[in-house]
Amino acid sequence: MLKVGLTGGIGAGKSAVATRLAERGAVIIDADVLAREVVRPGTDGLAEIVALFGPGVLTPAGELDRPALGRKVFGDEEARRGLERIIHPRVRTRTADLTHGAAPDAIVVNDVPLLVEAGLASSYHMVVVVAADRELRLERLTRLRGMTAAEAAARIDAQTDDATRSVAGDVVLVNDADLDRLHHQVDELWRDRLVEFERNVRLRRSAPKGSGLRIVPPDPEWPRVAARLSARIRHGLGADVEVDHVGSTAVPGLPAKDVVALMLSVRTLGEADALADRLGELGFPRRSGEWTDNAHGVPGGTWPKRMHGCADPGYRVNLHVRVTGSPGWRFALLIRDHLRAVPEARDAYAAAKIELAERHPDRAEYAVAKEPWFEAEARAADDWAAATGWQPGRVTPRSRPA
Incomplete structure (x- = not known):
């Protein structure tokens, strides 16, 4: 089994890469999906959030009111860390369960937005970073997600900078053109590196270096x-x-x-x-x-x-x-x-x-x-x-x- 960490700044196109990898045959574990799963109504995760932040973070239907919670933690380091202490261990547990349930020859891709910020890079065989120009990301967030320019800039600035994220990446996919170009990069990565990497790990063999000297x-x-x-x-x-x-x-x-x-x-x-x-x-x-x-x-x-x-x-x-x-x-x-x-x-x-x-x-x-x-x-x-x-x-x- 090959474990790959996939990350990228908001608006960079990480979800598009995850979708393409899934089409190629990867098992995708989405941290954002799991973060929602562990705080569904009736979970102990949601109960702890209400205990910490009060009933004002619930909708009338008893679900987590994410915008309300976001207003409480955005810009408040102590509140954010309190929320992470509730969600992150549960997400890690679910991730481990799903990974263990994958096939022995699977390429398991963990889609983790804050992979670098959480210090998780060393826990994967490979880290793939999706990168895009800041102005392009701002345009995507305002056009596709309905954010204001100020909201989009604040979300980008709340994450680690692109240089730090790229240093952590074994592979950097630059998403600054159309979807076909991004898909081409993903397909090359899958064909030329990921498939062989998984096979080598499973068979316990090294990638050949060649006998030539340069x-x-x-x-x-x-x-x-x-x-x-x-x-x-x-x-x-x-x-x-x-x-x-x-x-x-x-x-x-x-x-x-x-x-x-x-x-x-x-x-x-x-x-x-x-x-x-x-x-x-x-x-x-x-x-x-x-x-x-x-x-x-x-x-x-x-x-x-x-x-x-x-x-x-x-x-x-x-x-x-x-x-x-x-x-x-x-x-x-x-x-x-x-x-x-x-x-x-x-x-x-x-x-x-x-x-x-x-x-x-x-x-x-x-x-x-x-x-x-x-x-x-x-x-x-x-x-x-x-x-x-x-x-x-x-x-x-x-x-x-x-």
């Missing part, structure tokens, strides 16, 4: 991808687990293969093996085979680890699972921090990467060819660590401005 310029999206995926791992395994963005994509300004490297720290390899199934459920299936790190500074030495990939065909990810304190664990953190702090070392590595990639277009050959550079970098990084007092997990000031 070094690309630094991409500001790399740290955002790392943050999103790390948050999912922490949400799925427990907030206290340690997940770090390592490798070349973790160093600002450094060209790299377009593969985000993450590192999950564990106490033992037995713990790593025990977490493998859960990581697979989260979309990070274990890669088969034996994996080791070179123990730099110990000639011929290696250190075992576990390797996981990513089931999402839209991402290229290596998840290294290393024992805390092992040479490979320390080296990954040390090299990252050294290259971040010392621009000359970063630039030398960038030049070496480009030269070696031209001479060794095969991934495996390229990895072997880089080992002499890593040996030299390990010695330089160790000297830097001794001079600066660097320790794993401790932020060290830059040696010089980048």
